[in-house]
Amino acid sequence: MYSLRRWWGQYALKAGMVALLLSLAWGIRQTNAGIFLELYGILSRPFQGTPDQVDILETAQARELQQRVVELESENRRLQELLGYRENTSQEGVVAPVIGRSSDHWWQHLTVAKGSRDGISVGDVVSGTGGLVGRIVQVTPNTSRVLLISDPSSQVGVTISRSRSMGYIRGQSESRVVMEFFDKVPEVQPGDAVSTSSLSQLFPQGLPVGVVESVNLNRSPAPEAVIELTSPISRLEWVIITPNSRMPMPEDVIPDNAPSSNESQ
Amino acid sequence: MTRVMTLSDRLNLGSKQGPRIANWSITVLSVVLCVLMLPTRFPGMELLGVGPNWLLIWVVAWSVKRPAWQGAIAGLVLGLIQDGMTATTPSHAVGLVIAGVLTARIQKQRFLQEDFISIALIVFGMAVLSETITALQFSVHAWINDRDSIQYSLSRIWYYHQRIALSSAILSSMWSPVIYYPLNRWWERIKAVEP
Numbered sequence: 001m002y003s004l005r006r007w008w009g010q011y012a013l014k015a016g017m018v019a020l021l022l023s024l025a026w027g028i029r030q031t032n033a034g035i036f037l038e039l040y041g042i043l044s045r046p047f048q049g050t051p052d053q054v055d056i057l058e059t060a061q062a063r064e065l066q067q068r069v070v071e072l073e074s075e076n077r078r079l080q081e082l083l084g085y086r087e088n089t090s091q092e093g094v095v096a097p098v099i100g101r102s103s104d105h106w107w108q109h110l111t112v113a114k115g116s117r118d119g120i121s122v123g124d125v126v127s128g129t130g131g132l133v134g135r136i137v138q139v140t141p142n143t144s145r146v147l148l149i150s151d152p153s154s155q156v157g158v159t160i161s162r163s164r165s166m167g168y169i170r171g172q173s174e175s176r177v178v179m180e181f182f183d184k185v186p187e188v189q190p191g192d193a194v195s196t197s198s199l200s201q202l203f204p205q206g207l208p209v210g211v212v213e214s215v216n217l218n219r220s221p222a223p224e225a226v227i228e229l230t231s232p233i234s235r236l237e238w239v240i241i242t243p244n245s246r247m248p249m250p251e252d253v254i255p256d257n258a259p260s261s262n263e264s265q
Numbered sequence: 266m267t268r269v270m271t272l273s274d275r276l277n278l279g280s281k282q283g284p285r286i287a288n289w290s291i292t293v294l295s296v297v298l299c300v301l302m303l304p305t306r307f308p309g310m311e312l313l314g315v316g317p318n319w320l321l322i323w324v325v326a327w328s329v330k331r332p333a334w335q336g337a338i339a340g341l342v343l344g345l346i347q348d349g350m351t352a353t354t355p356s357h358a359v360g361l362v363i364a365g366v367l368t369a370r371i372q373k374q375r376f377l378q379e380d381f382i383s384i385a386l387i388v389f390g391m392a393v394l395s396e397t398i399t400a401l402q403f404s405v406h407a408w409i410n411d412r413d414s415i416q417y418s419l420s421r422i423w424y425y426h427q428r429i430a431l432s433s434a435i436l437s438s439m440w441s442p443v444i445y446y447p448l449n450r451w452w453e454r455i456k457a458v459e460p
Contacts, residue, residue: 018338021338021342022338022341022342022345024342025341025343025345025346026345028346028349029345029346029349030349031349032349033300033346033350036297036300036301036346036349036350037350039297039301040301040304043301099304100304100305101304101305101306101314101316102304103300103303103347103350103351104303104347104350104351104352104357105314105315105316105318105396105429105432105433106351106399106403106425106429107351107352109304109351152421152425174314234314
């Protein structure tokens with residue numbers, strides 16, 4: 001007892017300091033480092049500039065429009081068959097500058113300088129100049145964090161716009177993603193446009209994703225295709241954030257559980 | 266030494282508490298700076314989309330001349346902060362704690378000289394080590410959980426590990442003097458002032 005008291009008398013300050021530090025760090029971890037994100041947002045404000053639509057790469061825009069046309073044509077044909085079915089998908093987005101990348105090498109994140117004050121909430125859809133980029137996983141008052149579709153934990157239900165062959169894509173930490181088909185013999189060829197499908201639980205239907213680069217039909221267990229993302233994910237400067245009409249129920253979120261378990265659910 | 270004294274004088278603190286408070290604020294400030302550097306990718310700081318691991322550099326710089334338990338606590342605190350910045354599973358704290366302890370335990374005076382090259386070497390080794398520990402944690406997750414629903418499959422974990430570990434180690438060791446040099450100078454001066 002005496003020795004314990006003597007130890008305490010000697011090291012009380014140090015022990016208190018260590019406990020304080022640890023609890024601070026734990027607090028930061030539990031709040032997803034929101035305070036650092038906010039600070040980062042404030043510090044990077046002078047470097048943000050203003051959105052200039054002319055800056056946007058014209059080729060990427062042309063490709064996006066081309067894909068949208070293919071998608072719309074295909075959808076139109078189906079709608080005509082159904083007659084009377086109509087869906088309202090036009091929504092206004094918030095343009096946000098990209099101020100940071102992921103803080104670790106194993107995840108593919110973006111930090112953007114718009115947050116809950118601009119009406120952004122977790123689950124919102126983020127698109128770049130060429131198509132889908134990712135979704136919001138964390139929001140602070142003035143910043144938010146985006147999980148990119150190139151992250152290995154991102155799995156998105158997609159469809160080939162031309163033939164409606166279904167499948168899902170998983171990220172590869174690069175500007176290319178791999179699409180796995182549900183069919184054994186999908187109708188697909190290089191150059192086909194890929195967009196989000198009606199089976200996607202996280203994203204609304206019909207957002208352009210990318211273009212088929214190569215196809216491997218012999219792949220087991222399911223045929224695979226390499227998709228080149230249309231938006232230049234590695235050099236994004238601006239993104240457009242739109243509210244998500246398809247917010248999943250927590251138990252519906254099947255594909256992404258590993259790293260974002262604390263963020264999305 | 267004189268500069269430290271003038272700083273503490275300017276802070277208008279007692280002659281005993283002045284350097285200590287200045288030391289703490291400089292230390293905390295440098296951590297905040299490192300955390301804020303994490304999401305940035307300035308030109309020359311990126312290799313295959315990977316940037317330097319600033320927190321690891323800080324932990325190594327801190328632990329080099331300190332006992333192992335201090336290295337462990339620094340690793341734990343910074344690891345928890347990095348968990349907050351990205352995602353909590355797998356934890357970064359494990360790798361950083363081990364890096365801190367090992368750095369403190371290395372018999373530098375016997376094997377390595379006190380200069381930039383040796384610090385860069387230690388950072389290189391610790392970066393590889395901590396990324397390997399992250400990859401191991403991913404592997405354990407992949408092993409325990411349903412293999413279809415996890416982030417990485419086993420083969421891809423180790424494919425990414427090669428790429429991430431190498432680029433992170435090269436970049437971190439190259440940029441380590443930026444953190445180590447000023448911090449080390451500061452702590453040396455503080456040591457000379459403090460009893």
